[in-house]
Amino acid sequence: MEKMKFETPDFTSGNIEKIAALFPNCVTEMRGEDGKVKRGINFEMLKQMLSSDVVDGDECYEFTWVGKKASIVEANKPIRKTLRPCVEESKNWDTTENLYIEGDNLEVLKLLQEAYLGKVKMIYIDPPYNTGNDFIYADDFMRSQEEENEQMGLFDEDENRLFKNMDTNGRFHSDWCSMMYSRLMVARNLLADDGVIFISIDDNEQENLKKICDDVLGEKNFIAQVIWERAYAPVNLKKHFSESHDYIICYAQNIDIVKCNGLPRNLEADNRYSNPDNDPRGVWKSDNLSVGPAIEEKVYEIITPSGRKVLPPNGRCWCYTKERFEEMVKENRIWFGKDGNNVPSIKRFLTEVKHCVTPLTIWKYSEVGHSQDAKQKLKKLFDGKSFFDYPKSVDLIKRCLQLYSDKNSIILDFFSGSATTAHAVMQLNAEDGGHRKFIMVQLPEPCDEKSEAYKAGYKHICEIGKERIRRAGEKIKADNPLTTQDLDVGFRVLKLDDSNMKDVYYAAGDYTQDTLAGMVSNIKEDRTDLDLLFGCLLDWGLPLSLPYTSEQIDGCTVHIYNDGDLMACFDNNIPESVVKEIAKRKPLRAVFRDAGFADSPAKINVFEIFKLYMPEDANDISKRVRVI
Structure with a gap:
């Protein structure tokens, strides 16, 4: 019986397969870092295949930096991680279709590849602006440079995922570009064909960000560079100019099919x-x-x-x-x-007359708010306590949603911060009766112990974000009691963690028979049925926000996800009667625990049972029934 992989796709291998299908003469064999021979690409031959002239020399128009190739490798590298449900920190777990995910956004984006491939209508992100005094992600290819890391001062006890990128760093711009490039590469796969991405930025990296987006999303898919008037008064202490604007760069997945809704006409x-x-x-x-x-x-x-x-x-x-x-x-x-x-x-x-207005590329604070106004409104939501200096305005994000989302869109923000995007989604749904769903992703960055947030009991930024969604949702419903009875203001909390499976699951060949005999289970002891269920959803590419139930069948717990998209039983010693009952219900997918069967014949018998009750799908049974 085939096992679940519990590993994100190897995008490099997939890309090689695509190139091999088009240019088989460009595929060769080479030695990898482990010394083993593997398939690779003859890039000189590939360049020649893509040119009508003789390729000689290496001059070309390109945007590059120190670490660009490493960031591509990092984006394509598979991982063995999972998302563990946290019901107690969620709101309306059983009914909500919204997600709040804690963890490194690059790894989370990789885990979402199968379930949300091409399904996200709009992405909005507000990444670090690289001002010389903020924190960016320290990815694996950067952390391997120990001397440089010591100089930069890694922070965060949780795997050292952040470092303060000061302008004295010799790779100041390069590290920021690498961080953004790898994440945008993976995020692009989640965008729908008619999807768009909005990215907030200021003058520090605006030029580099646009070039990165040209690289990743395609120069022809550029839609606009919006100027947001984020400040309403000058700062007279500034030596030259008082900056009063930020940028929002917008790209389409495919500009030939993306549609702009326009802005609503006003009274x-x-x-x-x-x-x-x-x-x-x-x-x-x-x-x-x-x-x-x-x-x-x-x-x-x-x-x-x-x-x-x-x-x-x-x-x-x-x-x-x-x-x-x-x-x-x-x-x-x-x-x-x-x-x-x-x-x-x-x-x-x-x-x-058209019932919409074509938007301009200058968004005034009188129309979409400014950062100081956003700060005051957020402060009021938290009973007069101020936790963020420069939050984005809800109306600003709401305008992005109005322009390019429909009422059933999935909206992703993988630099969630104060969760303004979630707030804006709920607000717009309340106004137009929409059913947009949000996915917020945020690393649990620790709050400074001297900060007002820490003193108020918030240990990391995710705790503030989740509480903001709770409070905002309740306020929206209280302000509009007649039209928001069915408004989804909940969210399922999921947390990035190491795989549910022990190392033996992935490398059984490295263990002796005596070692294996001492291992009763290949599943880590602290993992629950819910952990395993959601691990299977990720591996099988099912959305994480659908309803599920659990029921007892002949003493075993059987989980039914979305009325049969998947049925799972993770008990030991599963009797044949349970397998028969699951097969009778004809689920699209079924998964069992490997240790749940006494021996190999018992596992083989599972296929025969499913073929008996699902003869019309007999040829697909081996693909639809798996073990962990």
Whole structure:
């Protein structure tokens, strides 16, 4: 019986397979770091296959830095990790479709590859701006440089995942670029074909970020670089300029199919329409009939109902030819004023106007808020306590959502911070009746012991983020009690951890028979059925937010995920009656514990039972029934 892998995909091997299918002559054999021979790519041959001229030399237009290749390797490297459910820290665990995930975002993104491949409609992130005084991720390829790490001062006892990237660091820009490149490479796979990504940034790395996005997402998929007016007053202590804006860079997965929803029309614009002549087609507003420059066939005299003779203004002409104008008069689409003596104008009906407005690339704080306003609102939400200096405005993120999400979209933020994105998703759902789902990912960065957050009892940033979602959700419902009864303000908490499986699961060949005999189980002792279930969901590529139930069948606990997308039993000594009952229900997938069967014949019998009850799927049984 096939075992679950519990390992993220090896993207390098997959890429080699894709290249081999197109250019088999570019595939070769080479020795890996372990000394073993493996398949590889002859890059010189590949370059020649992609060029109509003789490739000679290495000059080309490219954006590179120290560590770029290593960051690509890091992005493609498989990991053996899992996400462990934390029901007690969640809200509405059984009914919510939202996720809050604690852990290194690169590793979390890798774990989400199978379950959310091509399913995320919008990504918003607010990464470190690399100001010379903030923290960035120390990935494996960076941590291997021990001397440099000592100089930079690694912080965070949990695997040293962060370091303070000071501008005295010799790889100041390179380390930041490497961090962003690897994460964007993996995140791109999660975007839907018509999905978009918004990234906030300031002047420190704006230029490099855009080049990275050109590399990862494609230069042609650039949509816009928005300027957000984040400050409303100058800082007079500044020596040269007081910066009052940040940028939001926006890219599409595929710009040829992505659609912009536009912004909702406001009441002020609609109030300009009226109906002075009681036209049955509804309210309208007048529009100028003249245009310019003059075109001969559109220059003619118009006689109003009162007898007044009117010509276009000097050097201009009318919108229509005389014939078309007379047709418009018959259709009651020309307005001469109540007394019939005005210069004619066109009636533009509200019903014929676009119900959205094309956004500009400058977003003023009067429209989407500023950072100080966002700070004060967040402070009020936390009973007057201030935990973040520069949180993003809810209205700012809500505008991104309005432009490119639909009412059932999945929204991802893998630099969640204060969880503004989750707040914005719930707020917009409350306003338009949407069912958008959010996935927040955040490393549990420790709060400074001198900070107000730490003094208030929050040990790390995730605790603040989760509490912000709880409070924001309750406030939204309290403010809109009649329309938010079914609003999803909950979230399932999942935490990144090492694999549920012991090392023997992955490398049984390294163990002797005597060693194996002493191992009763290949599953770590501290793991629960829920841990194993969610590990299987990740490995099988199922969403982590769907409902599930558990029931007792002949003394065994059987878990049913989303009405049969997966059924699992992790008990020992599983009787045949339980296997038969599961097979009778014809689940799409079934998984059992390897140690749950007395011997190999018992495991083989499982296939026969499933074939008996699911003869129409007999050829797929070996792919649909697995053990851990």
